[in-house]
Amino acid sequence: MSEALLVQEAGAAPAAAPASGARQFWRRLRAQRAATVAAAVVLLLFLAALAAPLLAALAGQDPDTYHPGLVDSAAGGVPVGSFGGISADHWFGVEPQTGRDLFARVVYGARVSLGVAVVATVLQVTIGVTVGLAAALGSRLLDQVLSRITDINVALPLMVIALGLLAIVPSSFPRPVLIALVIGGINWAGTSKIVRAQALALKSLDFVSAARLSGRGRWSIARRELLPSLAAPVITYAALLFPVNITVEAALSFLGVGIKPPTPSWGQMLTEADTWYQSAPTYLLLPAGLLFVTVLALTVLGEGVRTALDPRAASRLRIGTGREERQERTKERAS
Amino acid sequence: MTTPLVQVEDLTIDFGTVRAVDRLSFTLEAGAALGVVGESGSGKSASASALLGLHRGTGARVTGTVRVAGTDVGAADDAELRRLRGAKAAMVFQDPLSSLDPYYTVGDQIAEVYRVHNSVSRRAARARAVEVLDRVGIPDAARRARSRPHEFSGGMRQRALIAMALACEPRLIVADEPTTALDVTVQAQILDLLHDLRRETGMGLLLVTHDVGVAAESVDDVLVMQHGRAVERGPVAEVLGAPRQPYTRELLASVPRVDEKRAGVPGPRTATEAGPLIEAVGLRREFGRGAGRVTAVDGVSLTVHAGETLGIVGESGSGKTTLGRMLVRLIDPTAGRLRYGGTDIGSLPERELRPFRRELQMVFQDPVASLNPRRSIGESVADPLRAAGETDEARIRDRVRELLERVGLDAGRYERHPHEFSGGQRQRIGIARVLAAEPKLIVCDEPVSALDVTTQAQVISLLAELQRELGIGLVFIAHDLAVVRQVSDRVAVMRQGRIVEQGVADDVYGSPRDPYTRQLLAAVPALDPVRAAARRAARRELAAA
Amino acid sequence: MTGFLLRRLGGAVFVLLSLTVVLYAVFYVAPGDVAQIACGPRCSPAQVAQVTAQLRLDDPVYTQYLHFLQGIVAGRDFSTGTGVEHCSAPCLGVSYQSDQQVMRLILTKLPVTGSLVIGAFALWILLGVGTGVLSAWRRGRITERLLTWLTLAGTATPVFVIGLLLIIIFCSTLQWLPSPTYVPFTENPEQWAWGLLLPWVSLALIESAKYARLTRSSMLETLAEDHVRTFRAYGVSERGIIGRHALRGALAPVIALSALDFGTMFGGAVLTESLFGIPGIGRELVHAVKVVDLPVVVGMVLVTGFFVVLANAVADMLYALADRRVVLS
C-alpha cells in the first residue's frame, strides 16, 4: 500500500455502514443548493396554506369581511392609500371593490389552489403512468385499447365534461375535491403518452431482458426497472402540469363550475385581478408573484429530484459515495 | 522523431475517493505500439480515456501531464481538444453495444465523424464509411452501412467502432479491448490491419487488453498495470518471456492455452439417464421483412444435458447471441422446436413461461446494457431472489453479499451503481445475478471476454464448481477457443447461422473436420511474440495467395 | 409499415365512433326535455314538437343514435319555415338556437381557429424546442438560468395576463402593431399575419414553456448516455452532439405531446380567442355550452375530436418513423 493511497483514504468520509438507495438520494439532493432552497420554499408555502387560519388570525383578519371604507367607491372601488392599501392592519393591502384583506385571502387561497393542484397533479401522474406503462408493456391489443381510450380522453374537452359532471354530482360534494378529481381525471393523456413512448424505447434494452429472466412479472419490471428511468421526464412534466392545474381551476371558476365564492383561490384572484393591473397593480402582482414563486420552486425542486435520482450525477455533484476502496482491493487481490 | 507521440507523466485519476490511476508515466513513439495489460479494474480504461481528455466535465480529478500529438491535453481549450479527438487520436471504446447512437445508421455515424474533420460532401463521407466498414471485415458493407446498431451483432458493432476510429486516419489509436467480441479469425484480421496501418502510416497504437495473447501478437512494448500503477514495462518479448515482477508471472500463468485439454473433469457424459435438459430441433430465426430480411439462425439442432457444458464458437455475426437468446426464450424462434425438461417452451406465452424463467438464465454479452444504470448493483443481483418469493431483507442481503464475493467483488459495494465499475467488474455482477436465480441452464454469452486472465480463471473455476455442485447445464458462447476448450464437454462451431461442426471438445480441437474450424484454430493468437510474427506472415501469404 | 398504418387508421375511426356514442349518451340521453333544451328557452311548444320530430326523440335511443349517425354519413333534411333545407353529409345537425347548420357554422370558424392554431403551433414548437435545446446546451450557465426563468414565467402566467400586456405594450404604448383583429388569409395575407401576430405570440409564449422544459430534460437524459461519449471522443462539437444526437432522443416525448396540444388547441384556445376577438371554434363552443345549444356542442366536440384524433395518428406515424425499433418490436 503506497503512502499516496493511505493519505487519500485518511481524507475520505468515514462511511462505515453502506448508504441505502434512499440515503444516497437524499445526499445527492442536499448537495444541490438550489434544490434545497426550493424545497424549503415549497415546504413553507404548503405550511402557510395549512396554517392559513392561524396566519390570518395572527394578522387579525379574515378573508370574508368587507371593508367598504377602505375603497374609493367613486373611482370604481380602488383601495384607498398607496400600494393597494397596504397598512399595519392589512399587510398585503385590500381587495378592490370589496376591501377584503388580501393577506388573509392569499393564504386561504393557497389552500385551495395548492390543494387542488396537488391532488390533480398526483392523480394525473398516477393515471398517466399506469396507463402509459400498461400500454407499453401489455399485449398489442391492450396497447391499442388504452391508446384509443387516451385519444378519446384527449378529444373530450375538459370544460364540456366539467359542466356535465356538475349537473350530476350533488352540490353537497365538496367542490375543491370535485374539481381536483375532474382536472386529474381528464388531463392525464399527456403523461400517459410520454410514459408510453419512453417505456417502449426502454423495453428493448438488455437490462429489461435480464429482469425478465429473473422471473419477475411485468408489473414488477415496470416498477423496478422502468419507473426509475421514467421518473425524469415524468417529474419534469408534473412540475409543468402543476401551474397549468392552478390556472385550469381558475378557468373553471370563471365558467362557474369552480370554487364557490367567497372561498378564495389564487386562480380566481388572478382572473379577477386581470383588469386591475393598472389601477391596483398589487392586486394582480400578489397572486401572480406567488404563483411564479411556487412554479419556480417546484421546477427547481423537480430538477433537483431528477438529478438526485440519477446515480451518475453523484460524481458530477462531487460527493463521495463513501466507500472504502482499500478493503475491496485487498480482497480482490487475496482471492 | 524528436518528441514522442504520447507522453504521459505522473498521471493520477481520482473518482471521488477512489484512486483509479496512480502516478502513471509512459511514452509512445509514432509507429510504435504499446500494450496495456493488467487485471480488471486496474485503471486501464481510465488511463486510456485520459489520453483524449475524456474525463473533462465529469467528476473525475485528473493531475499530471498528458501530451498527445503535440497537444497538451490537460491545458488545451475545447476547440483544440476537438481537433485532437478523432483526427489525431481516436478511441475505440470498451463497450461496443452502447457506444453507438441507436437512432442513426452505422454508416451515417461514421460519416458524421469523418465530416467533422474533413470538409467533404455527405456522399463522399458515406463512401468513406462503407470503405472502412469493409476494411474491418463487415460483409456486404454497402448494405450493412444502412443498418442501425441494434441490427448488428456484438462483434459487428465492435468492428464498426474500429472503423470509425480508422475513418480519419488518426496518428494514434487508443483501443480499449477492441477485440473482446470478435472471433479469432476476425480478431486476427483486425490486429493485422492495425499492424499494417502502423507500418504504412506511422500510426501509434495504444492497445488496452487483458488478453496477453492479443498483446503478444500486436505490440512492441507492454505495460503491466495493477491497482492503478505500472508494475512492469518493457519490450513485449522480454516481459512475456522473462517477467521480472511476481504479478506479471502470476498473470502469465493464468493464461489458458488452446492446446491444453480440459483438466480435472472426467470426459463428457455420454449416456444420460434423465434425457437432455434442453433440446432444440431445427431452430430458426429471421429478422426484418422483405428485402432487408436476415436469417440470423438457420436450422440449428442441439442438446444440453444437466451437468454438461456445450461450447459454442464461431464467426462474429454467425448467430450465437441470437441462438443463446432463443434458448432462454428472450426472443421467439421463427421456426423449430425447443423442449425444456419435457415441456415445449418454444411457443409458450410469457405468462406460462414464468415458472421456467429462473431456471433458464443468460449472462449477457454487453455488461453495460444488461445492468440498469439507475439501480444499485446489489438490488439487481437481488432481483431473482425477490422474484423467488424471498422477503426477508437480511437474508437477501447476506445472499447477495455472498454471491458478490463469490465472483470476486467486494460485498461492500452493494449500494454502488454500474457506472462506478470497470468493464470486467460489471461482467461479474451479471454472473452473480445469474447465480442468484439458481438456474438449471445458463447461457453464457462471452462471459469472460471482458475479464483479465486471473479473474477469467476464477470465474471459469466458479462455473465449473457450480456445475459440479448443482448439475447445471451450461451453454458457453465465446470467441476465445482456448477458454472454450477449457470449459466445454462438447463444442459446436457456428457459421452464418448454421452449426458446421459439433462434437466432443477434444475431437473438434484435435481433429477438426470442417475447413472453417481449421481456419479458426489457425487464427488463435500465440503467446510468443516471435511465433506470432511468423504466423502473421503466414496469414498474409495465405491471403495473398 | 402498411399494417401499422391500417391498424392506426382503424383505431382512429374507432375513437371517433366512441366519441359519438359518448357525446350522444351525455347530451341526448340526459334527463330532461332534450327537445326543449336543444331548441332553447325561447322556443314555443310547436317548435319543440318540430325538434322532437326531427331528432326522432320519441324513438328508442338506439334508433335516435343511428339516425344521428346516418345524418353524419348521408345527410338530412330540415324544415326552415319557408321550405326544406338539405343538410348534406357530413351533417352534424342544425342549431335551433341560431338557425344555422352546425357544419356550416363550424366551417366558417375552422379557418379562423386553424389560422390561430397553426401559426401559434409553429411558433411554440420553434420557441419551445429552441429554448430547450439552448438551455440544455448552456446547462449550468447564466443563459440557461435566464431561459429557465423566462419559460417559467410563461407557464405561470395565464394567457389573459400575457395577452393583455402584449396589447398594452405593442399596440397602445409603442404603437408598433395594429390592434389584433382577424382578417381572413384569402382577403389579405399581410393583414392576416399582422392581426394574428399577438395571439400567436401569447399562445406560443405559454405553450412553449412546456416544450422547453421537456426538451431540455430529455436532452440531458440522452447526453448522459454512452453513445454521446463516443461522439465527444471523435471531436464532434457540442453543437453537433446537441443538434443531432441529443435532440433526436428528445423528439419522442415532444412529438407525442405536440400532437396532443395541437389537437386540443382546436377547441381549447378559448381564452386567447375571446381576448383577441378571434371568432374561432373555442369561443363558439364555450358559448354553445353556456346556452346549451346541444347540436352545436356535440358537433363542435366531434369536429375538434376529429382533429385531436388526426393529430395523434400523425404523431404516432411520425414517431414510428423516428424510432423504427417501436414498429419492429
Add this chain to the structure above:
Amino acid sequence: AGPRSDDGGGSGGGSGASGKPRKGGTLTVLNSNPQEDFDPARLYTSGGGNVPSLVFRTLTTRNREDGAAGAQVVPDLATSLGTPSKNATVWTYTLKDGLKYEDGTAITSADIKYGIERSFAAELSGGAPYLRDWLIGGADYQGPYKDKKGLDSIEVPDDRTIVFHLNKPEGEFPFLATQTQTTPVPRAKDTGTTYEEHPVSSGPYKVVSNENDGERLVLERNPHWSAKTDEERKAYPDRIDVRSGLDSAVINQRLSASQGADAAAVTTDTNLGPAELAKVSSDKKLAARVGTGHFGYTNYIAFNPKVKPFDNPKVRQAISYAVDRSSVINAAGGSSLAEPATTYLPNQKSFGHTPYDHFPAGETGNAAKAKELLKEAGYAKGLTVTLTHSNDKDFETSPEIATALQAALKKAGITVELKGLEGNDYSDTIHSAAKEPGFFLAHWGADWPSGGPFLAPIFDGRQIVKDGANFNTGFLDDPSVNKEIDEINKLTDLEAAAQRWGALDKKIGEKALTVPLFHPVYKRLFGQDVKNVVISDWTGVLDISQVAVK
C-alpha cells in the same frame, strides 16, 4: 325578460370632440356580443336598438336627444304617434309620403302588416311578447308561413294606412310601435330564417356584409333613404363597420388608446368596468371621452313567498333592513357605476318615479333592526338561507353582488349559502313557477321608458305562468293591483299614467316581495374623433345614428 342587455342604456351624456359634425368617414363599432339576430322579427331591443335602428325604420321611434328628453316616443315611418280609439283598443297609423326601400321600391302598410305577421312564425321567435298578447287573435296565430290568411286584427285599408285592433285598452301602444317588429318586410324578398343575412333596409344604411352570424357587419349608405322623411337619424358617417366578439377589456383598451381606425370607434354594448373606471377617472383626457348614461333598470333581490322562510313577511323585511347597499354598490363597480335603489321603479321621471324607502337600511344596513324582526319571526338564533345567483360576470346578478350580500347578512345573523347557476340555467330556474328558488338575485329593464312594462309583468296576478316563462316571481295576485294596472293601461295621456305607476310601485313596495338594490349607470368610452355624442335616458348609450366622425 326585458330587452337585450347588449343594447341597454339611460340618460345624461357627453359631447365628444368639439367642432361641427360633418358627413363622411367610417364609424367603427367595437362590441363584445355579435349581432346574432338581424331579423326584425327576432330582435328584442328597446326602442328599435342601436345598430338595427340604422337599417330598420319602425312606425314610431325614440326621440334622439340627450337625457330625459330622449325618453319620449316620436313618429318615424308614421306621421304621428297613432290615433287611438276612444278606449285605446284601436290604433290607426298613416305612413309618410315617399318612403322607399334600399332598392327604390315603395314601402307600403301591407309590408308592415306582413313584417308583424312574420314575427308570429315559430321559426322567427324571439321578439317581445306584447303583440301576441295584445292583438286580437294573436295568441293563436301561427305566422304567414303556416297560416297564409293573415291576422285579421291588423287592417290595411290602403297603402299608407294600418289599423291595429287590440283585445284590451293599451295606452302605451305608441311605445310598442318602436319595436323592430313594425319594420316593413317586402313579402317577395322574405327568405325565412335566412332573411337576416341581408334584410331589406328601410333606414339610412343597408347591409353590405354580414359575416359569421353577425360577428362582422358592414353597413353603407342606403341611397334611397331620404333625410326629409326621417327627422331622427342624422347618418353622418358613410360607412359603419361593426366588429364584435371582442373581449371587453380589449374593447376598452382599444377605445382608450384610440389609434388608427379606433379613433372613430364607439361601443354599443361594453361598459367601463370598475378597474377601468379607476384608471379613466385619473386621466382627464380620457375622462372627457366617457359617455354616461342611465337606462331604466333595477337590480334587486327577489323572494318567492311560497318557499319557507320567505313566506314570512318579517323575514323578508329583516333582509330588507340588513342589506348593505354601499358594499353592493362597490361590488357593482362603485358609486359612479351604480346608484342605490330603494324603489322598484327606476329613478327617472318617465317611469313616474316616486321615492320611498319602506325598510330603511341606511347606507350599510341596519343589522339590529333585522335581528329584531328575525326574533319576532321566530329565528332568534339566526337563520340559514340559500341565495341563488347567476355566474355571468355582469356585476348585476353575479357572484360579486351575492358575496357582498352574504357578508352583510352575516352581521344580522343570517348565514347565506350561495348557489351560482349558468346563464341559461339561471334564467330558466328563476322564471319557472315550479323551480323558482326562495331567495335570488334578479334584474328588470324597461322595454320602453314607462312603468307599464316594468310593473305589469312582475306584479300582475294574471300574468303568472304555470308552465313556461313566469316573471311574476313573487306570485302576487292582488285584485286591487290588477285593477289599477288595467286602469292605467287605458290612459293615453302618458304623463298622467306615469304618476299612477309611481304610486302603484310605492304601494307594492310595502309587501317586501323584492329588495331593490341599485340602478346601474353606464359609462362608455368613445374614440377621440367621435362627435355629436347623444345619450338618451331611453337607451343609456350613445346613439350611433347621431354620431359623426368628421
